[in-house]
Amino acid sequence: MSDFIIQTNSLVMQYGRKRALDGMTLHVPRGGIHAIVGANGAGKSTLFRVLLGFETPTSGRAHILGCDSARLTPQLRGRIGFVNEEHTLPGWMSINEVTAMQRRQYSLWNQARYDDVIGHFNVLPEQRIAQLSRGERAGVNLALALAQSPELLVLDEPTLGLDVVAKRAFLEALMFSSLADESTIIYCSHQMEEIERVADNLIILERGALRHMSAPGEFCExxxxxxxxxxxxxxxxxxxxxxxxxxxxxxxxxxxxxxxxxxxxxxxxxxxxxxxxxxxxxxxxxxxxxxxxxxxxxxxxxxxx
Structure with missing residues (x-):
């Protein structure tokens, strides 16, 4: 098994005259919480589309969970959790129905972890997703992703648009979840106060390339x-x-x-x-x-x- 959960080597993604990834070489070690930061257009979204096999790079190589990103099987995808800024869930379903559907799909489902995380949010099992606030949807989405017991969890701007109370609940649920000790978490955010609270490693991207990687405290020093x-x-x-x-x-x-x-x-x-x-x-x-x-x-x- 590779020591790195994510590996890219000289990764290039060209869209016409624009180069979204410019020879990016990035090796992210297993374990801990890794924060990826950068201005809009730094290449974060493109990087994840390539890593998850949704796009083929112009050149270079990308591996996730030790496997070529272009050859991910459904079983490998099941080992990756993903929470995005939209917190997209089927609005016509109740929380109970969504949870039951997810429980059937993931063999490593951890009901105790789900219950622990969902307890940070004021939601009822019979509520429909469409009835939830943005912060409540974020909490349900996080609980579902953590209960999946993913080997890698990607959180892409998960607190964007949430109020202060909802952000606090989200971060506390993440930090106090046992998954943080068992998995690797990639946390993409523009909120530096969140990164200071949760991140073990800081990754700075700019114009499609890696600019810096170290612990946040070491960087500030x-x-x-x-x-x-x-x-x-x-x-x-x-x-x-x-x-x-x-x-x-x-x-x-x-x-x-x-x-x-x-x-x-x-x-x-x-x-x-x-x-x-x-x-x-x-x-x-x-x-x-x-x-x-x-x-x-x-x-x-x-x-x-």
Missing amino acids: RVQLWVAEFPFREPSLAHLPGVLQVQRIDGLTHFIVFDQQDDFGARLALLGARSAQAMPVSLDRAVNGFLASGHIASTPVAAAA
Whole structure:
């Protein structure tokens, strides 16, 4: 059995003149919760269509669960759970009917896990899917996916459009489910506060390629925010090593930098800064600063190889 739940090598997907996947090489190890982030158009949806065998890549190879994505059998697909942002379920059926249908389809159905997860949401078995709020549908969808006992669970923007209470219930149900100890979870989201809560591994995609992979805490340690005051005209700063983003806010210059040491402040002083102070940076600002810059496009990524 491969050590990796997902493997792509030089994966390319071309749509006319647009390249949605640009030679992506990505190896995701088994186990844990892996968060995939990136701007719209980074290639996340295309990647999953290829991995699940719904599209054939222009070139390169893709494997999921150790098997070629182009040759997935129904049995292999049964080992993959999927929850998308739409939480699409048959509206005319009751929760009981949908659950019974799923129970018949999956031999590893875990009723205790289903009951535990559905208990986080205020729903009744006899309710029809069409009567549920978006947050309640999300909860039912998660319970069904977790009870399936999938070897791989893909959550694609699962809390998009949910209110604060529904998001909290969804994340708590996910984190306290025993599946997190038994399976590999891929969590795609633009919500960095969610990723900070649940993710063991952060995968950053940009323009169809892998830009970075590491633990979220490790990534934040490599990104710094420096705030400097320049009493006179601000010098040209584009040449400074590791600078991801420069912003002028309330008369102060904010720098997001990557892999820089404390001597970065000394460099700013040499350029005329009256003061320069390093400050902690949130995961949200760190990722956005990283993606906003083409300045370090050649920075080697940390790969789990």
